[in-house]
Amino acid sequence: MLWDLFCRVIDNFGDVGVCWRLAAGLAQRGERVRLWIDDASALRWMAPDGAAGVMLHPWLQAETDADLVPGEVVIEAFGCDPPARFTARMAQRQPAPVWVNLEYLSAEDYVERSHGLRSPQFSGPGAGLDKWFFYPGFTPRTGGLMHPQAPPPDRQETLAALQVAVRPDERCVLLFCYPGSPLRALLDLLADAPTLLLAAAGPAQSELAAQPLPPGLRAHALPWLPQPRFDALLHATDLNLVRGEDSFVQAQWPGRPFVWQLYAQHDGAHAAKLDAFLDRFDAATGQADPALRALWRAWNGLGPWPDRLPAAGPWTQAAADWRDRLMGQADLITQLQEFVARRR
Numbered sequence: 001m002l003w004d005l006f007c008r009v010i011d012n013f014g015d016v017g018v019c020w021r022l023a024a025g026l027a028q029r030g031e032r033v034r035l036w037i038d039d040a041s042a043l044r045w046m047a048p049d050g051a052a053g054v055m056l057h058p059w060l061q062a063e064t065d066a067d068l069v070p071g072e073v074v075i076e077a078f079g080c081d082p083p084a085r086f087t088a089r090m091a092q093r094q095p096a097p098v099w100v101n102l103e104y105l106s107a108e109d110y111v112e113r114s115h116g117l118r119s120p121q122f123s124g125p126g127a128g129l130d131k132w133f134f135y136p137g138f139t140p141r142t143g144g145l146m147h148p149q150a151p152p153p154d155r156q157e158t159l160a161a162l163q164v165a166v167r168p169d170e171r172c173v174l175l176f177c178y179p180g181s182p183l184r185a186l187l188d189l190l191a192d193a194p195t196l197l198l199a200a201a202g203p204a205q206s207e208l209a210a211q212p213l214p215p216g217l218r219a220h221a222l223p224w225l226p227q228p229r230f231d232a233l234l235h236a237t238d239l240n241l242v243r244g245e246d247s248f249v250q251a252q253w254p255g256r257p258f259v260w261q262l263y264a265q266h267d268g269a270h271a272a273k274l275d276a277f278l279d280r281f282d283a284a285t286g287q288a289d290p291a292l293r294a295l296w297r298a299w300n301g302l303g304p305w306p307d308r309l310p311a312a313g314p315w316t317q318a319a320a321d322w323r324d325r326l327m328g329q330a331d332l333i334t335q336l337q338e339f340v341a342r343r344r
């Protein structure tokens, strides 16, 4: 089948990160994918070699190319609305494409209620078509998550390829954060043990450069990595500090401790998202160390700092149990293919 996947890059890299991972995953399963994107610049480092079966197209071409015939499936990521003329062509296509809106990730209850809902289009270029809502999520009544596409390479290989040498007694920590992060307090907490801090490209490096490192901490600046190598790195560390959506999901597959920095929303809605996730995580794993929620909330500017990191053993066990639970659920791409097949 031909899948048309529309991606509008609002800011940061999650929109393109999620869409590229989906496009590459569908192509790996034999689907033909046209990825329509308004700013493909990040793909220069995120996907330098592209992927067989994925054809990149500038967003505007979907508006201007009068001979374009929509595919059997149209995915709009995060409610980005395909160009009007393309949508009008979808309405003329016989049979009509299956039109899916891939929504943002959340652990909140509304996701289970909203997943799979149909939205008949009564007006506009898509009048007469149905749009379907597809919600990623952490429970069986959602669309699931994008599972790793391949087993992770060996930890030592991954670190050696990045010229990262972790000393025997050192904890290896990945930092991928937003500008203005409360780094000082985090560094003081990480000073409880010898630590090598791998700073992802972007704000983490400039923020770290402005901070004196406590004794026992070393820092290593990483380049922008192709997505599969970034994923492999998540499996090569002891603790991952990640952000947004896509890196947050992928940091759950190694079964090692992770901390989520949410994209701060002016109305504070990110606080409910954080608590909704930890409520599910704690309930599913029996994790009960109060330092964990305190650390997550403090890192997101939502509360006071704990006086210590969560205990590593129980934290790692909880992360592994959580991963096993998620791996037991059907992955998002499989569910999306079945979702579409049932609606064709």
Ligand code: TRH
Residues within 6 Å of the ligand: 010, 011, 012, 013, 014, 015, 016, 017, 018, 046, 104, 176, 200, 201, 223, 224, 225, 226, 227, 228, 230, 243, 244, 245, 246, 247, 248, 263
């Ligand atoms: O960049 P992000 O903060 O994106 C976020 C999310 O999209 C969020 O939903 C949205 O509200 C906000 O932007 C505006 O974080 P995220 O989602 O983890 O996306 C980063 C992508 O970049 C992810 O696919 C991993 C990839 N990446 C690499 O491939 N190589 C790298 O070196 C790094 C640092 C990241």
